Amino acid sequence: DGGITQSPKYLFRKEGQNVTLSCEQNLNHDAMYWYRQDPGQGLRLIYYSQIVNDFQKGDIAEGYSVSREKKESFPLTVTSAQKNPTAFYLCASSTNRANTEAFFGQGTRLTVV
Amino acid sequence: QKEVEQNSGPLSVPEGAIASLNCTYSDRGSQSFFWYRQYSGKSPELIMFIYSNGDKEDGRFTAQLNKASQYVSLLIRDSQPSDSATYLCAVKTSYDKVIFGPGTSLSVIP
Secondary structure (H helix, E strand, O other): OOOEEEEOOEEEEOOOOOEEEEEEEOOOOOEEEEEEEOOOOOEEEEEEEEEOOEEEEOOOOOOEEEOOOEOOEOOEEEOOOOOOOOEEEEEEEEOOOOOOOOEEOOOEEEEEO | OOOEEEOOOOEEEEOOOOEEEEEEEOOOOOOEEEEEEEOOOOOOEEEEEEOOOEEEEEOOEEEEEEOOOOEEEEEEOOOOHHHOEEEEEEEEOOOOOEEEOOOEEEEEEO
16 A cells, blocks of 8 residues: 555654654655654644755754655654654655645654653 | 744634634645644644635535635534544645644534
């Protein structure tokens, strides 16, 4: 079945460690997005990519990094520079055509211990 | 001005009433508009989309679009407690980027 897969579902990180969240899609979508969501808050855009080998910073990119080497994959690394990384992370993808929606993965809940 | 804005809420309505959720956007060239519902701890799910001016109805949901006013709304008729969630407005801009609003929290009181 086509869709977006995020892994892991739950992730625990010690302070000072980098961690990488996986996002894979088999929908043949050009665009992919990473969002962060804190409790009771809306989605905040971290990074987005509209084409392979290109990506743009969103509203809260500091402390995060991404790569887009393949169309299907858009991993997000939460670095030690991100001071408050505990949050729910959502990956989404979309075509670059009008009148098509964004699809979401199931999310990764990251907790710093 | 933020690209997509919504009523911050929370919005509380009694069971059986009409819930009205509003959204405005800044990119006049935007073509596609979406409403997502998000339950706590879950990922957003698409419930409505609208591309043309006017109204679009799907069951208890009606989306309304006014491009001249850059305004999108979602009406939920006969609101049920199961409709209690956060509703996210999303806009696909003229440069094909999907922008989400901050969401409106809806609580339907039995």
